[in-house]
Amino acid sequence: MDNAIGVFDSGVGGLTVVRALMERLPFENIIYFGDTARVPYGVKSTETIAHYAREITEFLLNHQVKLLIVACNTMAAVAHQVITDLSPVPVLDVISAGAESAVARTRVKHVGVIGTPATINSNAYARAIHHHDSDIRVFSQSCPLFVPLVEEGWLDHEVTRLTAREYLKTVLCQDIDTLVLGCTHYPLLKPLIQSVAGESISLVDSAGAMAEATSSTLQRMKMKRVHETPPVYTYYVTDVPLRFQSIGERFLGRALANVRVVKW
Numbered sequence: 001m002d003n004a005i006g007v008f009d010s011g012v013g014g015l016t017v018v019r020a021l022m023e024r025l026p027f028e029n030i031i032y033f034g035d036t037a038r039v040p041y042g043v044k045s046t047e048t049i050a051h052y053a054r055e056i057t058e059f060l061l062n063h064q065v066k067l068l069i070v071a072c073n074t075m076a077a078v079a080h081q082v083i084t085d086l087s088p089v090p091v092l093d094v095i096s097a098g099a100e101s102a103v104a105r106t107r108v109k110h111v112g113v114i115g116t117p118a119t120i121n122s123n124a125y126a127r128a129i130h131h132h133d134s135d136i137r138v139f140s141q142s143c144p145l146f147v148p149l150v151e152e153g154w155l156d157h158e159v160t161r162l163t164a165r166e167y168l169k170t171v172l173c174q175d176i177d178t179l180v181l182g183c184t185h186y187p188l189l190k191p192l193i194q195s196v197a198g199e200s201i202s203l204v205d206s207a208g209a210m211a212e213a214t215s216s217t218l219q220r221m222k223m224k225r226v227h228e229t230p231p232v233y234t235y236y237v238t239d240v241p242l243r244f245q246s247i248g249e250r251f252l253g254r255a256l257a258n259v260r261v262v263k264w
């Protein structure tokens, strides 16, 4: 099926998921939506986030996507129901994918989760993890400063390291063996977080888990693109496409073209 996969996020961060998708499913067409005019979502109310999520879902459905991927952990945490209620096509989200990998990895059944305040306050990761195994203890910590630090490009900066030490203190003292990076931006801090957390802690990067889940869903529903010709990638943003492009190329690890601005 030639219809695109629709991926959406509050801004540029969801490109970490797009990158994993491009690697795992190199022939799939992708339409990405980044709400760069209204980012960050992670510090906004549930009602506001749900309202934004509804608008983006409608936009992508109007582009005949065959599958919706909620790359934004914050939207997945608080607006999952709103999105699935609207969508006639399957909806996958980063929280289920990340929770499943955390459950598969933990041996000591102590899992840490970090994310935006909205994601952590929603308790969505703990619920998703307990859905698979109610014996697992989940320790959560919101890390609101990580998003601006990543957007600034301070991926290996002393300020980011000190911030990470401070945030991770509370989860690291709980003898966790698995830490879920519950935000689109955090995979870019993976080396830094790994060095602060220590090599013995397994970091769950929801981008990779999401690409795996997408591949199996397409396979199962017989929706994989049959043509092995170069795919089309289109990026819609709501503001400042130049900044999206420069930061986006860092997230994507490759040149980014075909960026269009949407005026609501």
Ligand code: DGL
Pocket: 009, 010, 011, 013, 014, 039, 040, 041, 042, 043, 071, 072, 073, 074, 075, 115, 116, 119, 147, 182, 183, 184, 185
């Ligand atoms: N995309 C958001 C997330 O994954 C991070 C950025 C924001 O707060 O909007 O939670």
